[in-house]
Amino acid sequence: MKIDVLLGLQWGDEGKGKVVDVLTNKYDIIARFQGGPNAGHSLEFNGIKHILHIIPSGIFHDKAMNVIGNGVVIDPIIFKREIDNIRKLGIDATKKIIISKKAHIILPTHRILDGASETAMGKDKIGSTLKGIGPTYTDKISRNGLRVGDLLKDNFKEIYQKKIDRHLKMLSTFDYKFNFAEFEEGFFEGIEVIKSCKIDDTEFYINEALYGMKKVLAEGAQGTLLDIDFGSYPFVTSSNTMCAGACTGLGIAPHRIGEVIGIFKAYCTRVGSGPFPTELENGTGEELRKIGHEFGATTGRPRRCGWMDLVALKYVVMLNGVTQLIMTKADVLDSFDTIQIATKYRVNGKVTDRFPFDIETDIEPVYKEFKGWNTDTTNIRTYDELPKEFKDYMKFIEREVGIPIKYVSVGPDREQIIKIK
Numbered sequence: 001m002k003i004d005v006l007l008g009l010q011w012g013d014e015g016k017g018k019v020v021d022v023l024t025n026k027y028d029i030i031a032r033f034q035g036g037p038n039a040g041h042s043l044e045f046n047g048i049k050h051i052l053h054i055i056p057s058g059i060f061h062d063k064a065m066n067v068i069g070n071g072v073v074i075d076p077i078i079f080k081r082e083i084d085n086i087r088k089l090g091i092d093a094t095k096k097i098i099i100s101k102k103a104h105i106i107l108p109t110h111r112i113l114d115g116a117s118e119t120a121m122g123k124d125k126i127g128s129t130l131k132g133i134g135p136t137y138t139d140k141i142s143r144n145g146l147r148v149g150d151l152l153k154d155n156f157k158e159i160y161q162k163k164i165d166r167h168l169k170m171l172s173t174f175d176y177k178f179n180f181a182e183f184e185e186g187f188f189e190g191i192e193v194i195k196s197c198k199i200d201d202t203e204f205y206i207n208e209a210l211y212g213m214k215k216v217l218a219e220g221a222q223g224t225l226l227d228i229d230f231g232s233y234p235f236v237t238s239s240n241t242m243c244a245g246a247c248t249g250l251g252i253a254p255h256r257i258g259e260v261i262g263i264f265k266a267y268c269t270r271v272g273s274g275p276f277p278t279e280l281e282n283g284t285g286e287e288l289r290k291i292g293h294e295f296g297a298t299t300g301r302p303r304r305c306g307w308m309d310l311v312a313l314k315y316v317v318m319l320n321g322v323t324q325l326i327m328t329k330a331d332v333l334d335s336f337d338t339i340q341i342a343t344k345y346r347v348n349g350k351v352t353d354r355f356p357f358d359i360e361t362d363i364e365p366v367y368k369e370f371k372g373w374n375t376d377t378t379n380i381r382t383y384d385e386l387p388k389e390f391k392d393y394m395k396f397i398e399r400e401v402g403i404p405i406k407y408v409s410v411g412p413d414r415e416q417i418i419k420i421k
Contacts, residue, residue: 002258003031003206003216005246008223009316011232011270013296013303014263015328015409020057020219022407022414023261028214030058031067031206033249034239035221036106036136037078038129055082056219059093066093067202070102071239071249073136074148075111076190083193099194100202101149107160108183109167110135116176125273137238139163148199151191203251210256218246224316232359235274243320262322262403264313266330266393269303271296275359278306278342292332307367308341310400315355317401325401327394328409331377331416339393340367343400370396377410383420 006023008014024030037053050060054074058064068074086093110132117135118125128134139145144166150159168180209216224230226237227245239245243260246252267288270276279285285305288294294303316322333339342365344353351366373387380386386408398405408418 001210001213001215003210003218003246003250003252003256004259004261005218005220005243005257005320006261006263007220007243007320007322008241009225009262009264009313009320009322009325010223010268010309011225011274011276012221012223013269013271013294014223014265015326016219016221016263017052017057018409018412018414018417019261019263019326019328019407020217021060022417023217024058024061024064026215027058027064027217029065029067029206029209029216030056031069031202031216031218031250032056032072033069033218033220033246034071034241035237036073036131036133037075038131038133038222038237050085053082054079055086055093055097058217058219059086059096060089060091064096066097067206067250068097068099068103069202069206069250070100071245072100073104073106073133073140074099074194075106075131076188076194077186078131078190080186080190080193094193094197097197098202098205099148099197099199101147101152101199102201102203103148104136104140105146105148105151106132106136107146107163107167108180108187109164109171110139112171112176112178112180112183113167115178116171116174119176120174128272134238148194151195152199206250206252207256210252218250218252220245224320225312227319230316230319232274235272242316257321259324260320260322261324261326261406262317262320263326263328264308265328266308266333267292268306268309268312269294271301271303275363276304276306277312277345277359277363278309278365279304280306287336288332291335292329307339307365308397309365310341310343310397311345311353311355311365313397314353314401317403322403324406325398325403326407326409327397327405330390330394330408331410333372333393334375334377336372337374339370339372341370341393341396342366343368368396378416380410381415381418383418386418 056066113135222241227241288305344366346364373389375387
């Protein structure tokens with residue numbers, strides 16, 4: 001059995017949480033392979049909106065087990081908060097979660113270091129979510145991290161204090177004021193909640209499940225354009241958000257990858273700093289934001305909005321080996337008379353269809369215009385009911401990218417999705 005991988009193909013916020021929730025009935029295991037609480041996966045059903053930051057999006061289904069892989073970084077305070085919120089719905093999530101011993105822990109001082117670093121950068125700041133993600137991955141790479149398996153050791157408190165002392169010494173070089181006690185509050189309660197879940201060598205668990213013909217879906221966080229290697233560097237996250245990250249973030253071999261499901265919005269958004277070639281800093285962009293309720297699920301920050309970017313989409317489809325596409329939030333475009341898609345870039349006067357190394361250069365999108373459908377699609381449930389203009393828009397993207405669109409989402413609820421035959 002092979003493992004399917006579900007990824008975001010833009011700058012995050014593509015609707016991965018909803019799609020995982022919809023697809024979970026087909027899978028026995030949902031596994032997160034990278035990222036941390038800087039990702040917010042929104043799910044909506046029964047009139048209630050749920051936002052998950054660390055816990056995989058299969059948690060609301062009875063059958064699926066949920067794995068937090070070694071590539072994830074976990075904030076115990078936020079993890080406990082998520083468990084508590086899910087418990088209010090009558091679900092004991094601790095019985096449905098398996099956590100890798102090799103996943104890293106976000107310490108209180110990681111969050112302080114994040115804030116101190118961002119403040120020191122001034123106007124050149126990256127736009128961090130200030131969740132301590134970058135400093136945690138930095139410690140992981142420099143071999144100074146605290147892992148979930150360390151929580152089970154008798155001398156855990158001693159290990160913890162040594163790492164805190166090291167960070168406090170680093171912080172003394174910053175002109176940054178903080179109250180450590182406020183950041184540490186709730187940390188050890190969160191540690192106990194983590195320990196109440198099953199902690200295991202999840203690389204064995206995943207591979208044994210595949211050999212046992214179990215169906216597994218790997219769930220990515222953020223989006224490919226935020227990948228540490230291939231994203232719009234340096235305005236990126238601190239992990240590999242693309243398909244290859246599923247191998248290193250779960251401990252599976254490349255030949256084990258099956259379907260690669262890529263999710264993209266019918267337009268583009270981005271939170272925080274960084275280049276955004278098709279951004280609309282005008283009334284149209286504001287209208288997209290208003291209709292699409294484009295505010296970060298984790299930070300609450302307003303998202304920057306713009307038209308679909310096929311140059312970027314083709315690039316990430318190539319990098320990930322995407323085999324099928326899912327288009328989300330198509331209903332946001334329901335009221336537009338005309339819609340545009342960037343098919344090429346004009347970079348320093350030259351037209352190209354390649355995503356450039358230095359995306360901060362002067363990039364002018366080359367657009368193709370489409371007639372809008374001016375139809376409320378939120379209650380449509382079959383492909384045949386969709387307006388011709390909607391189908392034309394979708395078919396153009398399919399032809400350009402060379403990958404079929406299998407599902408289209410026309411609203412936030414798990415029922416508002418159309419399967420394309």
